[in-house]
Amino acid sequence: MAYRYVSCETIESELANAIKYITFTPDPELPALLKNALANETGEISKDILNCMLKNIELAPKIEIPLCQDTGTLVVFAEIGNQCIIEGPPLPEIINETLIKVSKELYLRPSIVKDPLLQRENTGNNAPAIVHISIIKGDTIKLQIDQKGGGAENMSRLQMFTPSASSEDIKNFVVETVTLAGGNACPPLIIGIGIGGNFETCALLAKKAILRPLSKKNPLKEYAVLEQEILESVNATGIGVQGLGGKTNALAVHILTAPCHIASLPVAVNLQCHSHRHIEIII
Numbered sequence: 001m002a003y004r005y006v007s008c009e010t011i012e013s014e015l016a017n018a019i020k021y022i023t024f025t026p027d028p029e030l031p032a033l034l035k036n037a038l039a040n041e042t043g044e045i046s047k048d049i050l051n052c053m054l055k056n057i058e059l060a061p062k063i064e065i066p067l068c069q070d071t072g073t074l075v076v077f078a079e080i081g082n083q084c085i086i087e088g089p090p091l092p093e094i095i096n097e098t099l100i101k102v103s104k105e106l107y108l109r110p111s112i113v114k115d116p117l118l119q120r121e122n123t124g125n126n127a128p129a130i131v132h133i134s135i136i137k138g139d140t141i142k143l144q145i146d147q148k149g150g151g152a153e154n155m156s157r158l159q160m161f162t163p164s165a166s167s168e169d170i171k172n173f174v175v176e177t178v179t180l181a182g183g184n185a186c187p188p189l190i191i192g193i194g195i196g197g198n199f200e201t202c203a204l205l206a207k208k209a210i211l212r213p214l215s216k217k218n219p220l221k222e223y224a225v226l227e228q229e230i231l232e233s234v235n236a237t238g239i240g241v242q243g244l245g246g247k248t249n250a251l252a253v254h255i256l257t258a259p260c261h262i263a264s265l266p267v268a269v270n271l272q273c274h275s276h277r278h279i280e281i282i283i
């Protein structure tokens with residue numbers, strides 16, 4: 001079997017460019033969705049906020065000021081080809097070293113504490129990132145990188161339904177989740193829903209679901225219909241932009257599924273705020 005060698009320096013350089021890019025630039029489809037929301041809104045406050053968000057997106061990359069003061073937790077889904085050999089330290093170390101360098105260079109707000117409950121001392125450098133690694137066939141490294149804000153993450157929820165639960169029950173759970181979140185998740189939202197797997201995998205599915213391209217429909221027709229129904233129900237709550245009322249609480253709903261146990265139907269909802277900062281790179 002032929003192997004491809006990838007240097008630690010190559011990964012560092014590509015990753016540093018990716019983190020810099022998403023710090024200043026949101027998902028490429030986000031501006032069009034916000035403009036569409038603006039065209040549909042009638043309330044003056046909602047329109048004002050949407051205009052501010054659009055101005056922010058226009059200015060952030062020009063003047064190199066982060067899209068949001070909350071520079072988030074760096075979450076990386078890495079798929080490493082089984083014919084790819086990384087020359088240097090293990091990938092999580094490379095990611096953390098790069099994150100520390102970029103955080104210093106861009107003066108990113110340090111957003112991570114060492115211990116979650118006791119002293120909550122800030123690490124001062126945004127490390128460690130949260131890294132999920134899977135091994136796939138091939139000789140490349142795919143990195144899905146998400147700068148995940150804390151406000152939206154806090155309002156995410158998980159419920160272990162039983163198989164008797166219906167699509168309607170899941171829809172109600174999502175609507176309840178965004179209603180409890182109100183303005184705390186910084187809407188308009190991208191809603192990731194994980195269905196299936198077990199306790200931990202459905203949370204990962206929900207997180208991964210938000211990274212799907214915004215205009216891409218679910219490949220399964222039944223799930224595509226459910227996504228649209230949930231989007232309409234969420235927007236009908238009237239919670240609106242930043243929780244201040246209006247027609248736009250979410251811009252997209254993405255479902256990702258996995259096989260599960262015959263006795264289970266886990267469902268996780270991961271909320272992503274309007275500062276939807278993510279990118280995919282292949283090395």
Ligand code: SF4
Nearest residue numbers: 068070149151186273
């Ligand atoms: S949840 Fe998102 S928009 Fe709100 S403060 Fe955090 S990163 Fe910023």
